[in-house]
Amino acid sequence: MRWTSVVWSVIYLLLLLSLMTPFSIVTVFFLILPATILFATLNLKSFLLHVIPVWLIAFIVHPANLLLALYFMIPSLVMGRAYKKKASALRTLITGAGTILAEMLLLLIIGTLFLNFDLSSYVQEIVKMTMSPLKDVGGNNPLISDMAWTPEDMQMVSNATMKMIPFAMIISSFMMSVITHSLARPIIESTGFHVPKLKPAREWMLPKSLIWYYLIAVVVEIFAKGTGSSFLTMVAVNLVLLLHIGFMIQAIGFFYYLGYTKKWSPVIPLLFTIPIVLFPPMRIIGILDLAFPLRQYMTKSKR
Structure with a gap:
């Protein structure tokens, strides 16, 4: 158990450090897993002895890593506690996904109210940046100039993207919860703890x-x-x-x-x-x- 916990602490650190790299688009879905396993299999004192050094190293590398660690720690604690309480697999998935979704919404509200973050403008900028190469290609090639993206087309894509954001938030939070449970349950079972399955x-x-x-x-x-x-x-x-x-x-x-x-x-x-x-x-x-x-x-x- 001691060496297994150390290994998961190292994995946890590597996943945290990966958030500042292009690999974050994949690794973010696995970030809840190590802390969930550590919390479910260790007592509180041992858990802190494993997690705090990881946070200190991540903070030294970049202070923003600590904020990200705290952000993703909350659903890890929720799912880990559900495993300790022998909650049903469905309840664990729902509470985990609900916690992640609530954090997303809270972060969006805080950014909108206190940091002057405009989600609509941000989506429009992303769409413009993504579609600008297609627009340039259409403008430089007379054969496909009729297929070029107009500002109206970009606005239409932006509006459609905005409508899909709630769906994307729900699906992404549920995927993170499912991935965590799918990997954490057999790993925790292998350590001698019984975890209900779906x-x-x-x-x-x-x-x-x-x-x-x-x-x-x-x-x-x-x-x-x-x-x-x-x-x-x-x-x-x-x-x-x-x-x-x-x-x-x-x-x-x-x-x-x-x-x-x-x-x-x-x-x-x-x-x-x-x-x-x-x-x-x-x-x-x-x-x-x-x-x-x-x-x-x-x-x-x-x-």
């Missing part, structure tokens, strides 16, 4: 009320487009996208249930998962599985 995919079943939420979201989206309300459009678009992901998860669970009842090879449900992810309209299977008792029908047909 239910098998065949038992995944979302609430049937999501069907009504989906219908409401679609109606609100249509109404918002007619009225030109950007706020309603943003809410409806993000809600619809999140529900689409939920229906895809439901469809995956259905095929795993079907494979279990029919005694298929475990590879077959996995092969069905690939087109569900790559071909979003297949989420209709998840909608039908929620709206109608397809699983019960498959069980009865087996008898």
